[in-house]
Amino acid sequence: MDILGIDELIEQREMEVECHSCHASNTRTLGWMRNRHETSCDSCGEVIVLGTADLRAQVRNTERLLRVLGQQLTEQLSHHRAGWGG
Numbered sequence: 001m002d003i004l005g006i007d008e009l010i011e012q013r014e015m016e017v018e019c020h021s022c023h024a025s026n027t028r029t030l031g032w033m034r035n036r037h038e039t040s041c042d043s044c045g046e047v048i049v050l051g052t053a054d055l056r057a058q059v060r061n062t063e064r065l066l067r068v069l070g071q072q073l074t075e076q077l078s079h080h081r082a083g084w085g086g
């Protein structure tokens with residue numbers, strides 16, 4: 001069962017990347033960030049390195065949370081189905 005499309009949800013999940021120069025928040029999706037090592041600030045154009053330990057940890061945590069959530073929803077749905085199936 002894959003009705004939730006958790007992988008897609010993760011790829012499209014938006015994260016905020018703060019610019020170290022002007023402290024603007026730059027919104028990027030996880031899927032976009034996955035294959036890139038840096039981006040430039042929407043506000044001031046400064047290069048923002050995406051490979052920092054902090055940011056990677058944040059990406060991993062977000063992924064894990066979404067997967068757990070997806071599993072819980074899938075389980076709940078299947079319980080409901082079982083309940084209605086009588």
Ligand SMILES: [Zn+2]
Nearest residue numbers: 019022041044
């Ligand atoms: Zn900036």
